[in-house]
Amino acid sequence: MKITILSFGIAKDITGQRFLDWEIGDGVNVAGLRALLAERFPRLSALASLRFAVNSEYAREDLALQENDEVALIPPVSGG
Amino acid sequence: MLEIKLLDSPLDVQHCIGFVSTGSAGAIDVFIGTVRNHTKGKPVLRLEYEAYEPMAIAEMRKIAEQAKTKFPIEKIAIHHRTGTLDIGDAAVVIAVSTPHRQAAFGACQFIIDTLKETVPIWKKEFFEDGEVWVAAHP
Numbered sequence: 001m002k003i004t005i006l007s008f009g010i011a012k013d014i015t016g017q018r019f020l021d022w023e024i025g026d027g028v029n030v031a032g033l034r035a036l037l038a039e040r041f042p043r044l045s046a047l048a049s050l051r052f053a054v055n056s057e058y059a060r061e062d063l064a065l066q067e068n069d070e071v072a073l074i075p076p077v078s079g080g
Numbered sequence: 081m082l083e084i085k086l087l088d089s090p091l092d093v094q095h096c097i098g099f100v101s102t103g104s105a106g107a108i109d110v111f112i113g114t115v116r117n118h119t120k121g122k123p124v125l126r127l128e129y130e131a132y133e134p135m136a137i138a139e140m141r142k143i144a145e146q147a148k149t150k151f152p153i154e155k156i157a158i159h160h161r162t163g164t165l166d167i168g169d170a171a172v173v174i175a176v177s178t179p180h181r182q183a184a185f186g187a188c189q190f191i192i193d194t195l196k197e198t199v200p201i202w203k204k205e206f207f208e209d210g211e212v213w214v215a216a217h218p
Contacts, residue, residue, distance in 0.1 A: 009202030010213040048218045056135040078214035079201030080113045
């Protein structure tokens with residue numbers, strides 16, 4: 001199934017693009033996607049933290065992804 | 081009553097104070113986060129902020145709603161800047177009105193502390209010899 005990955009801050013420097021369309025297997029959850037991304041972009045693993053947001057909400061590792069989900073990579077935030 | 085904004089133009093502190101002003105409040109507290117000219121002794125030239133806009137606005141709204149459950153708040157304004165900022169520019173303005181001063185101080189502090197932990201906004205510092213995403217690496 002297809003999902004869209006959005007990258008921000010240093011995560012965008014690492015993936016090289018704001019938007020990436022990815023094919024993943026049915027039933028893959030956030031933890032599974034984290035592992036796939038770490039394989040493709042090893043520098044993501046060096047970040048102080050990497051949270052995931054699914055459709056603009058922070059997501060738990062066990063959340064199963066759905067077709068057409070918008071998944072954002074959230075490296076350490078530094079607003080304010 | 082809330083006013084939450086992400087803006088790519090200079091923030092208007094007076095507007096935020098005006099928004100939260102109300103006859104039922106005896107206190108208004110304002111927090112302004114500004115661009116500092118150094119980090120760990122190194123001169124900073126400018127900052128760039130980027131945001132995951134719909135989520136950043138939603139998270140700021142959640143923080144304001146949470147603040148209202150913790151403090152007797154009349155009105156809240158939270159304005160955050162994006163784009164390129166120079167030294168001294170305001171990056172965030174938080175204004176809160178409450179019946180008495182203690183809650184206004186507490187609410188302002190709660191809002192900025194939580195914003196720094198949860199709102200998907202990122203800043204990059206530009207130095208003479210390079211640039212760094214703040215807090216990205218341990």
